[in-house]
Amino acid sequence: QVQVVESGGGLVQAGGSLRLSCAASGRTFSNYAVGWFRQAPGKERDFVATINWSSSSTYYADSVKGRFTITRDNAKNTVYLQMNSLKPEDTAVYYCAPVITATNKIPLPNYDWGQGIRVTVSS
Numbered sequence: 001q002v003q004v005v006e007s008g009g010g011l012v013q014a015g016g017s018l019r020l021s022c023a024a025s026g027r028t029f030s031n032y033a034v035g036w037f038r039q040a041p042g043k044e045r046d047f048v049a050t051i052n053w054s055s056s057s058t059y060y061a062d063s064v065k066g067r068f069t070i071t072r073d074n075a076k077n078t079v080y081l082q083m084n085s086l087k088p089e090d091t092a093v094y095y096c097a098p099v100i101t102a103t104n105k106i107p108l109p110n111y112d113w114g115q116g117i118r119v120t121v122s123s
Contacts, residue, residue: 001112002027002098009094009117012086020081020117022096030074032098035105036081039116040092048094049081052102059102063089086121093118 008020022034035050049060049070058070067086072079079096093116097107107113 002029002032002108003112004096004114006094006096006114006117009119011120011122014086014088014121014123016086016121017082017084018086018119020083020094020096020119022079022081024077024079028074029072029077029079029098032108033100033102034070034072034079034096035099035102035107036070036079036094036096037107038090038092038094038119040089043092045095047105050099050102050105051079057102059105083119086119088121088123091119091121 002024003026005023012018033052036048037045038048039045051058051070051072067084069082095113095116097111100106
């Protein structure tokens with residue numbers, strides 16, 4: 001079972017940047033494609049971005065394309081989400097999770113989502 005700790009969130013003004021980190025423990029992260037997801041207040045959890053195990057393929061939600069970049073460092077067992085040009089509608093709790101494939105974006109069955117990390121973008 002992979003367990004993760006998300007960090008790097010906080011309060012930022014619109015137009016600003018944040019970099020989220022997702023550090024894995026337990027089983028090595030390098031065997032998995034990984035995704036970032038987010039849940040805004042009162043809404044369902046949505047896909048944000050995924051990356052395959054080798055970093056050769058990345059996918060983004062249309063709402064973040066061109067502003068967010070997902071990367072990974074397998075030596076550090078960590079996946080990152082660089083968020084630029086942040087908008088108030090990016091306000092959410094952000095989660096990372098291993099996914100079945102970067103293409104289908106489906107989290108592993110029975111994955112324990114954990115607490116996530118809150119990002120608040122003020123206007």
